[in-house]
Amino acid sequence: MIHPLTYVNSVEEIQTRIQSLQADKVAVLVDTNTEQHCFKEIVSALPQGSQVFTVPAGEESKSLSTVEALIEKMSRAGYSRQSLLICLGGGVVTDLGGLVAGLFHRGIRYMHIPTTLLAQVDAAIGGKNGVNVGKIKNIAGLFTQAEDILVWPYLLRTLPQRELISGMAETVKHALIADTGLWAQLQNADLGSPKIAVSTLRRSAAIKMAVVKEDVNEKGLRKVLNFGHTLGHAIEAFMQLNKTPILHGEAVAVGMMAAAVLSREISNFAPAACTEVIAMLKRNYPLPTVSQRDAQAIVALTKRDKKLEAGTVKFVLLSSFGQAGFGYEVSDEQMLSALAEIGMIQAA
Ligand SMILES: NC(=O)c1ccc[n+]([C@@H]2O[C@H](COP(=O)([O-])OP(=O)(O)OC[C@H]3O[C@@H](n4cnc5c(N)ncnc54)[C@H](O)[C@@H]3O)[C@@H](O)[C@H]2O)c1
Structure with missing residues (x-):
């Protein structure tokens, strides 16, 4: 089932959506740029104990080795089937995070908070998640739908x-x-x-x-x-x-x-x-x-x-x-x- 897009205007609205999902633990996936520019905008919406996983900004992070590394880290940190992964970033983070969520424990819930225009109008919508293998773009992936897609246009203000x-x-x-x-x-x-x-x-x-x-x-x-x-x-x-x-x-x-x-x-x-x-x-x-x-x-x-x-x-x-x-x-x-x-x- 595809959940509708939700347009939000404040961090409080994001907090309400996260709380409504009643996850046992929350992880946030960011890249180095969204960690710097966007994470601080949503941090107060996160439950205590949430962890941040950061990947280097750029298309190279869309790889099976990054997927493996993230799954290992989440497993070691005790994330379970009842956990929630929040993907805070552009299409790289949403494609990668959606795939990680689809594979971890055979599928956990995930939420997209897209931070680029491209992700807000396209990449974060539709559940097509995947990574590149060698020269081939998006060749390894899954269709799995986000629990929520929260679009906050305010996050675009730092986008080059x-x-x-x-x-x-x-x-x-x-x-x-x-x-x-x-x-x-x-x-x-x-x-x-x-x-x-x-x-x-x-x-x-x-x-x-x-x-x-x-x-x-x-x-x-x-x-x-x-x-x-x-x-x-x-x-x-x-x-x-x-x-x-x-x-x-x-x-x-x-x-x-x-x-x-x-x-x-x-x-x-x-x-x-x-x-x-x-x-x-x-x-x-x-x-x-x-x-x-x-x-x-x-x-x-x-x-x-x-x-x-x-x-x-x-x-x-x-x-x-x-x-x-x-x-x-x-x-x-x-x-x-x-x-x-x-x-x-x-x-x-
Ligand atoms: N799944 C789909 O349906 C779908 C559709 C279209 C594109 N895509 C994929 O999306 C990717 C491209 O997405 P993209 O253009 O968002 O690229 P991206 O995720 O690499 O983001 C572009 C750059 O902007 C930075 N950034 C992101 N948000 C920022 C912010 N608010 N302020 C400052 N910097 C910010 C990122 O760190 C990165 O350097 C490609 O891998 C493409 O294959 C997927």
């Missing part, structure tokens, strides 16, 4: 602007796949503005929640949420391997530019709409450039994506603003040509 803009990529995605009104609101907006982020937060999160509720285990409809993510994940992984990492939302933004071109070529997305999407994304997100050879490596990485079905890469594409479909087959040549058209491939 680059992270805020990265999170807005998921709101842009929600607009493109499901909400023409939201797209109209965003089209000429400055995506680095906290005002825009907060004013679109609920609408964006509601789209994710509505899709997830229809298809909890991603058998069909939920796949539309992967718009921009097939090439986006491959670009993110490639840049990481290349030691020039970019943020998740930045990679998804480039993936959406390429997906707009593919939508025009394959699913009748209007050429003017495609141009509009690319222009908006280019105004707000950096476009990394790579050689033809590197672009081929990126395309090869899409074959490692979870969205591979029967050996072919399947894409989510748009047929118009607010209308997305899934299961479109896309060839390597079409992907390369889309990356070239958006200007990502530099001549040698």
